[in-house]
Amino acid sequence: MRNLIAFPLLGLVALLQTSIISQVQLLSGYADLPLLVLAAWSLQGRVDSSWHWAVLICLLVGFISSLPLPVIFIGYFGVVLFARVLQRRVWQAPLLAMFSVVFLGTLSFHVLSFAVLRFLGTPFVFGDVLGLITLPSLLLNMLLAIPVFATIRDLSYWVYPVEE
Amino acid sequence: MNSRSLQTTIIFLVIGGILALAFSGALGSASRGFTSALVDIQTWISSRFLGFQDFFTAPRDIVTLRTRNAELEAQVSQLQAQVIELQQRVNETEILAALVDFSRSNPESTYKAASVIGRDPSTFLHYIIINRGSNDDIRRGMPVVTNQGLVGRIDAVIADAARIQLITDPASAVNVYLQNADTNAVLYGSVTGDLSLDLISQDVTVEAGDLILTSGLGGGYPADLIIGQVITVRSLEFELFQQATVQPAVDFSRLEIVLVITNFRPVDIAPLEPQATPAP
Numbered sequence: 292m293r294n295l296i297a298f299p300l301l302g303l304v305a306l307l308q309t310s311i312i313s314q315v316q317l318l319s320g321y322a323d324l325p326l327l328v329l330a331a332w333s334l335q336g337r338v339d340s341s342w343h344w345a346v347l348i349c350l351l352v353g354f355i356s357s358l359p360l361p362v363i364f365i366g367y368f369g370v371v372l373f374a375r376v377l378q379r380r381v382w383q384a385p386l387l388a389m390f391s392v393v394f395l396g397t398l399s400f401h402v403l404s405f406a407v408l409r410f411l412g413t414p415f416v417f418g419d420v421l422g423l424i425t426l427p428s429l430l431l432n433m434l435l436a437i438p439v440f441a442t443i444r445d446l447s448y449w450v451y452p453v454e455e
Numbered sequence: 456m457n458s459r460s461l462q463t464t465i466i467f468l469v470i471g472g473i474l475a476l477a478f479s480g481a482l483g484s485a486s487r488g489f490t491s492a493l494v495d496i497q498t499w500i501s502s503r504f505l506g507f508q509d510f511f512t513a514p515r516d517i518v519t520l521r522t523r524n525a526e527l528e529a530q531v532s533q534l535q536a537q538v539i540e541l542q543q544r545v546n547e548t549e550i551l552a553a554l555v556d557f558s559r560s561n562p563e564s565t566y567k568a569a570s571v572i573g574r575d576p577s578t579f580l581h582y583i584i585i586n587r588g589s590n591d592d593i594r595r596g597m598p599v600v601t602n603q604g605l606v607g608r609i610d611a612v613i614a615d616a617a618r619i620q621l622i623t624d625p626a627s628a629v630n631v632y633l634q635n636a637d638t639n640a641v642l643y644g645s646v647t648g649d650l651s652l653d654l655i656s657q658d659v660t661v662e663a664g665d666l667i668l669t670s671g672l673g674g675g676y677p678a679d680l681i682i683g684q685v686i687t688v689r690s691l692e693f694e695l696f697q698q699a700t701v702q703p704a705v706d707f708s709r710l711e712i713v714l715v716i717t718n719f720r721p722v723d724i725a726p727l728e729p730q731a732t733p734a735p
Contacts, residue, residue: 306573308576309574309584310572313573313576313578314574318647319578319646319648320578323576323578325576352576355575355576355584356575356576357575357577357580357582357611357618358576358577358579358580401578401579404577404579405579408579408625411626413579413625413626414643415579415625415646419647420579420646423646424579424646
């Protein structure tokens, strides 16, 4: 039942992303709070609702953003997949796993966005995208990864309390 | 009355008389010296007394002062918050006043003001979200301006909000007219938000500072909306067209309130465009 926190929380995350995070730019890049929340949630061992959260985030972001919906779905589902695989393999170092998921997730999401938008006719220059969007976004995502991970870990303890 | 009491009475009367004369100034300089000495002594005693009084009553006053200080600090904080709020209102009012002036000076269009409430979550796209939607008769394709110039056009609409594609978006292309050079060109956005002009004929002379307006060609935007000025021109002999970089009139990083032109309907000219026919 406590999983229903996903609706207000992810709604808040989407609002924060559009109203605040997207205004805090480094060059032309900014952090991706939905990606960070999703990665952190999926890395929690006891959590079994990460795919549900991914669907919800995809629908919310897809509703707001002009990015094609398949890109959003593949991008965020990819993040969950990375996180679930890594969580099983490096479960003793969750912060390392978080950094890895954020790094790989951000890169793959950007490569996918770049490829699809380029295919649809947007005249991107690879060097510009890499230097002005992807690398600054990656840096901001890495910086935000620690506080987001700590917050989401506490939330997971509340949603899935330890049985004694 | 015995002689002793009579003597005392006389002494009192004499001294009293002298004092009365002294206070009334009848004794001249001697009187003034006496009264001034008396006043000085009185002043000294009074000031010392007040000093002692302050010393002994100070602890109570510190408590009172601290309480009062806290009250005043709270009041200052409240007033500072009010000042910030009022400054924001003044800023909004200035923006709105400028927009009203703009709409009055362009009476051929009807406008709907909207506040910018967000930006696209994707870093690849330059879109903003406004707080007006189909309930306010906002429709897809309507141009969006500020008093400074063209902002973009409505890309998607829901009941109470709409998404605007800025002219700085990498996928945006606007047909423009260079006023001084009297020629048409196409304005493109980029990932950095910079604007550039392309498809400028090699036959025309374009200079820095040339004013750029919408041409109205293509039916996507009304004509004569200000976009910006040419900064630099790149003209190479072996290329078909000249290119130029553009300084936009609108500060896209500080968009707060925009105007949607509601009486403009974009024209879809796709059916009129020539179809590619296979070579015989």
